[in-house]
Amino acid sequence: MAEQTPMMRQYLEIKSGYPDAILFFRMGDFYEMFLDDALLAARILDITLTSRNKGSGDEIPFCGVPFHSATPYIAKLIEHGYKVAICEQVEDPKQTKGIVRREVVRVVTPGLLIETESLSPDENNYLLALCQGSGDQWGCAWLDLSTGEFRVTELTGAPAAVAEAVCVNPREILLTDGLDVGTLPADLRAFLAEKIISRAPAWVYERDYAGSLLCGQFAAASAEALGLESMPHGLMAAGAALYYLRENRKSAIPHIRDIRVYQRSEHLALDPATRRNLEITATMAEGKKSGSLLGCLDRTATAMGARCLKQWLSYPLVGVEPIRRRLDAVEELLEAADLRDDLVAQLKQVADLERLNGRIGMASASGRDLRALHESLRQLPGLLEQMERLQSPLLRSLAQSIDPLEEIRTLIGRGIVEQPPFSLREGGIIASGYHAELDELRAISHEGKGFIARLEAQEKARTGISTLKIRYNRVFGYSIEVTKSNLANVPADYIRRQTLANAERYITEELKNYEEKVLGAEERICDLEYTLYQEIREQVAAQSERICRTAAGLAALDVLIALASVAGERNYCKPMVDESDVIEIRDGRHPVIEGMKLGERFVPNDTRLDGDENQVLMITGPNMAGKSTYMRQVALITLMAQVGSFVPAASARIGIADRIFTRVGAGDNLARGQSTFMLEMMEAASILKNATPRSLIVMDEIGRGTSTFDGVSIAWAVAEYIHDVPTCRSRTLFATHYHELTELSATRERIKNFTVAVREWNDQVIFLRTIIPGGASHSYGIQVARLAGMPSDVIERAKEVLRNLESGEFEEGAPRIAKSSKRPPKESPQFTLFESSEDQLRLRLKKLNIATLTPLEALNLLDELKRMV
Structure with a gap:
């Protein structure tokens, strides 16, 4: 490392901390990859591979992708089962001498994706943590970072753990660092062989550490307060999942506000073979949703509803009263077809609030995300007004859980422009009238630009140079550009700033003063807009729990409407x-x-x-x-x-x-x-x-x-x-x-x-x-x-x-297959292949009651007698 350049030394030092991830090393407008990472990424991403120090005998392979369009490249690497460590410049290059300090700000893993482009809208993206304990006990904890869902249970026996893992269908599985997969039961080994496996240090699975981590996240006094006192292995699995999440996100995760502890006995149990054979969520042949029970029933209008329906099918109920509450709700919605259609129309205008809430909580939401939340909340007052007509207890309960969040809708409506730009750093995201200082700076900026236009016209008239232009350059700022053929007409008060091939650029005192005022205002505008945007996003994030509760209510309503729609289309009955x-x-x-x-x-x-x-x-x-x-x-x-x-x-x-x-x-x-x-x-x-x-x-x-x-x-x-x-x-x-x-x-x-x-x-x-x-x-x-x-x-x-x-399979005597040494065989009215054909035919005719035969039975009997002969 000592022989490398300072930049490469920095790269190698950071890479050493993330040996199992591809390091995206930020250099200006690109994420660069070097050495083995470059060789691997260039092949998978199909991008150009080049090298530093060409011809020196010590070439360093490297490749890169633009930072502003890195998401699809990251997604492709994740699809191939790799992790990606995002290393950003954490200092302003303009204010730094020497090498800019860089740090890994997050590690993207298959089970911790939040980017919309990388996620299926109607499927959850789970990380599953398994903890093997004594007495063949297994702790299972699974979370979806994109929605904030976090659940934990404890099971007895590896088959039960496999069944739960198949039900969850995680994208990534977390195991203890020292666990030898080869020692696990065959079914579990086979399941793990098909998944991406990650590891957490063994000390993370200590009960006290896991308990303190979970209590800190959920503001609980003890594991007992979380309902995990009787689930020590579930507690350790949940702690490991939270540790892994924090280690890789390296930022707050406030939208994960609750952990649900459940017993498998609360639901109808389905083993992996049954899920496969009944094709509940995917077909056996191709693993597709179409052709499965899920594909048959899914008429949901929202992504939240689609995921909720899949979970309902994966975890059917065993309590009679909760089932009847759902059936009564479906019945009422089935009978109210017009109302159902109105509700569907409104639900179709609602975005994926669960994942929006997740991105807002993790400070990765864009201005467009906030506007999507605003437009979704606009639908809720009308939707709740329609739901007032519904009477079933479950639907009334769902209506109460749906919060219109009027103050959040008003805040976003006042603060964020209707069509926000993609970038948060270049301004244009905060609405006019929201902040007085910002409006003042914008007026200065607009006035300054108008001044530049007037000054150009003034200088053309003063100098007689009709081709004179006032131009802007990021490096040199504003300048008056004069072609070389007109240099003789340049006034004495022009100060040369830059020489070009065919022209000279000048500055005047008046232009310099306005430049400082205008450019200062524009820079201040961008900084202030970003600060204001962060404040708005934080105020929205503070209402994460209300948004989450509303999303859950809308998802359940969506599923009930979908089930009612299918029942109406296909003439289903209420069981x-x-x-x-x-x-x-x-x-x-x-x-x-x-x-x-x-x-x-x-x-x-x-x-x-x-x-x-x-x-x-x-x-x-x-x-x-x-x-x-x-x-x-x-x-x-x-x-x-x-x-x-x-x-x-x-x-x-x-x-x-x-x-x-x-x-x-x-x-x-x-x-x-x-x-x-x-x-x-x-x-x-x-x-x-x-x-x-x-x-x-x-x-x-x-x-x-x-x-x-x-x-x-x-x-x-x-x-x-x-x-x-x-x-x-x-x-x-x-x-x-x-x-x-x-x-x-x-x-x-x-x-x-x-x-x-x-x-x-x-x-x-x-x-x-x-x-x-x-x-x-x-x-x-x-x-x-x-x-x-x-x-x-x-x-x-x-x-x-x-x-x-x-002709040779009959012999004298009664059917021998029914005999048992434990009990005397009963006389059988059935005649089997073990009797002779003649005896069988005689006895069959003797016991026949022609008066009771139907025409179809008579035809079948005639065929049977013919074969006996």
Whole structure:
């Protein structure tokens, strides 16, 4: 370093403090990058890479970007997973001898973005801090710097921590400096591998330090006052998040005024597999919002509302009264269509108050941000006047939380011009009439400029030089410019100031006096305007809590209006939500699929689940017939009801679920060394360990990833466990191609068989999409293969092999699969593939009651008897 220039020594010294960040080193009008930072940034940003000391053998690579347009460059580096340290000149170069002092004023990380251009308007940008404690306890704290949201909880077990992390979906994760990721459970390692990881020193996670940091930020007397006394690991995670934020922002964060402590039991729990399988906020295939439940329901008018809706879907409620309050509000808004339209029109004029409030609090808001706040506040009196017509308790409560902030609106209206300039330092941002001294200085400036114009005309007349010009230069100030061909006519009182190639520049005593007056006024104007702007911004920032509360109220109102709009468009019904174990849905529909253009009408279906007679519905039927769609729609209707939304059905009664589990398909996870079957078994095991009688389970095709006998055995045992074990006994939809499982209804009183109705015509299968009682006679796999375009030779050979298999798969005796060493088997009314075809046919006909058969059942029976023969 000693051999470098003073500037490079300064750069290297500052860079040493930020080895994991790309240093944006301010030099005049540019941010410069050197050495390895330059090589990396030039490649990612696609900008020119050059070098200092060319040809010396000690070249220093460097590149740069203009400081006034650095935001998109910073955003691009952040998108690639890098941090950016912003190093500014903290001294005025004009008043400094030697090297200007520079300091890093903030570090931009993926989880601490505030720039609008770098953020998705309808998604939060979270930093998640994890703290692993003793007894497999995990503290989870997450914050969004752009909005000021800060939450903390404590969970037991790594799977619960992973589930919460997936729900939060952070942009950046903070871990303890000494934590070895390789020692963590596989699921957590896999999740962390997909995220940007940052570290905080181990001493930051000390309980006393974390507590003092949080108490200082939130003006609390103790951790107990914050509600964190019983959450030591949550306390340490929250302290680490706040430490990391302060270390990188290096400035006050007054808009983070509250920390919300919550228990996961306050909300319907959804594990990562369920979130993925139900496509709640993103599709499985492409990870897009379109095609998900969120995409289906999002009719919000504001960015705040869009983020709030996503959070409601991620954290459905389990309390009956809060759910009913939301449903009553949606019902009232649904019935008041004209009022709803008026409210939407006003909400569309409201900017993102949460993020505006964040930028104002962090002193990074521009004049345009303040005007956006002003225009938003202008909508609130009219909006509140409209809301006076609403009567539901929740809507009345939201109206009370929305503060019109009239004094803030008046302050901004008086102080900030309607069209503020982008820059805060060059004047033109403070409105006329706001400050007497500023108005006086502006008058002097305007008068001085008029004087310059009059003086130029006067000097032209006095000297007879028609081409004479009075020009302004930042370095030399005002001067009288005369071309060399007219130098002979220059008066004696002209004082030479500068020589040009084709002209000379002069100054006079009169011009010099006015120059000092005018330029002094303009410089004073810029300084005074910036000071006044800061004062206005600080006065607005002091009302951060009121702005935050208003933003939350508007966001919730926006979501309720959106849910009412969707309910009206799609003919949703208001569900009855209670504490029972009953899920009863009449004419239920899949909220996403019914809106897709699939070339056929969506067929509604009924559902009855309870803990007495219909605990487990065993659903059989061919592929593509609609089993998975049916099961998912039941889960989504339950979730929507607990969010407080109307649901796609003719009627619905939803007994509150504490958790929803799904085991729907899987793919190999080679990174974890897990096969499809292994992943399937792990997910099923987790369900059986965590399900309760209040849970809803969707189990689709369990056991199909191994041999037929193994698969049947596992699926059978799982279904028995769900039915028999008192601590589980969950309401369950169980789809299978193993027709042997339909025999369970003969030995288990709360298991009922259902199938998807189909019809065959000329060896073709027609899916009727209707769920009916009973079991399927076969799976129609060959017919589905034909629909998929399988070559006809393969289809014919498959039919031949199937006939060969069917002819040899019967033997004398009762169904052996139902036998158990623990209990005598009950007589089964179901006839299975384990009896001889002749005995099966005779017994089937003997027990047949023709008088009760419907035409469709008769056709299905005839097909069944034909196959037996």
